[in-house]
Amino acid sequence: MIPEQLTQGQYDTVYNLLSLVIAAQLFTALFLVAAQPRVLPRYRQALLVSAVVCGIAAYHYFRIFDSFRDAFVTDAVGGRGTYTQAPGASFNEGYRYVDWLLTVPLLLVELVVVLALARKLQASLLWRLIPASALMIALGYPGEVASSDAVRHVFGLLSTIPFLYILYVLFVELTKSLDRQPPAVRDTISKLRILLFASWGVYPIAYLVPLLGFDGADAWVGKQAGYSIADILAKCLYGLLIYRIARLKSFADDPAFAEAEEGTAEGHASGRSGVQVPA
Ligand SMILES: *C/C=C(C)/C=C/C=C(C)/C=C/C1=C(C)CCCC1(C)C
Numbered sequence: 521m522i523p524e525q526l527t528q529g530q531y532d533t534v535y536n537l538l539s540l541v542i543a544a545q546l547f548t549a550l551f552l553v554a555a556q557p558r559v560l561p562r563y564r565q566a567l568l569v570s571a572v573v574c575g576i577a578a579y580h581y582f583r584i585f586d587s588f589r590d591a592f593v594t595d596a597v598g599g600r601g602t603y604t605q606a607p608g609a610s611f612n613e614g615y616r617y618v619d620w621l622l623t624v625p626l627l628l629v630e631l632v633v634v635l636a637l638a639r640k641l642q643a644s645l646l647w648r649l650i651p652a653s654a655l656m657i658a659l660g661y662p663g664e665v666a667s668s669d670a671v672r673h674v675f676g677l678l679s680t681i682p683f684l685y686i687l688y689v690l691f692v693e694l695t696k697s698l699d700r701q702p703p704a705v706r707d708t709i710s711k712l713r714i715l716l717f718a719s720w721g722v723y724p725i726a727y728l729v730p731l732l733g734f735d736g737a738d739a740w741v742g743k744q745a746g747y748s749i750a751d752i753l754a755k756c757l758y759g760l761l762i763y764r765i766a767r768l769k770s771f772a773d774d775p776a777f778a779e780a781e782e783g784t785a786e787g788h789a790s791g792r793s794g795v796q797v798p799a
Pocket residue numbers: 620623624627656657659660661675676677679680683720721723724727751754755
C-alpha cells in the first residue's frame with residue numbers, strides 16, 4: 521500500500537531512481553539495436569529480444585513515473601516540504617507486474633536463444649521456463665496489492681515455488697549443455713547466470729521489506745528502490761552480457777568475421793579510416 525506521507529528526501533529518492541531507470545533502459549535498448557552488425561546474423565535475434573525487453577521496461581517506467589508524480593501533492597516552497605497522498609489518486613503498482621509478465625519470459629528467451637542450442641533442447645527448456653516465469657509473476661501480484669500481511673505472505677510463498685523451479689532448470693538442467701560451448705563463452709555464461717540469480721533474488725527481498733517491520737513510508741521507498749535497481753541489473757547489465765556472449769560466439773564460429781572486426785578496431789586505432797566491414 522502507498523504511504524500517506526513522504527518526506528522531501530524520500531520523495532526525491534524515488535523520483536531520481538525512476539528517472540535513472542528510464543535513462544538506463546532507453547539507452548541500453550538503443551545500443552543493442554545499433555550493435556546488431558557487430559555479431560553474426562544467427563545471434564541477432566537474442567540482441568533484438570534484449571533491446572525489446574529494455575524498450576518495454578522504459579515504456580512502463582514512463583508510466584510509473586507519471587503515476588508516482590500524480591499520487592502525491594506537496595505544500596513545498598523552494599523545494600522542501602512534505603508530500604501527502606493526492607485525493608482520489610493512487611500509485612499503480614500494476615505497471616511493474618504487467619512489465620514483468622512481458623519481460624521476464626523474454627529475458628529467459630534471450631538466454632536460451634543466444635546459446636544456439638539444438639532445436640529440441642531449446643524448445644524443451646523454453647516450454648518449462650516461460651510458463652513457470654509467467655506463473656511466478658501472476659501469483660506475486662495479488663500479494664503485492666493486498667492490504668493484509670497474511671495475504672502477502674501466502675502469495676509470496678506460492679510465487680516462490682515457480683521461482684525455485686526456474687533456478688533448478690537454469691542451474692541443473694542447463695549445466696548439462698554447457699560443455700559444448702567454447703571456453704570463453706562458458707565463462708561468460710556462468711557470469712550471466714550469477715547476475716541473473718543475484719538480481720532476480722532482489723525482487724522477493726524487496727517484496728518482503730514491508731513485512732519486516734519497517735515504518736510504512738521507509739518500507740515503501742525501500743521496496744521501490746529495490747525493484748528499480750534490480751530492473752537495471754536484470755535487464756540492462758544482463759542485456760550487455762548477452763551482447764558479449766553473442767560477440768564471443770560470433771568470433772568463435774567464424775574466424776573471418778573475428779579478423780574483420782578486429783581489423784576495424786586496429787584501423788581506428790592507427791588512424792586509418794574508411795575500412796568497411798560487410799554486416
Ligand atoms: C525485469 C524484471 C524481472 C527480472 C523481474 C523478476 C521478478 C521476480 C524474480 C519476482 C519474484 C517474486 C517472488 C519470487 C516472490 C514474491 C513475489 C515476486 C513476484 C516479487
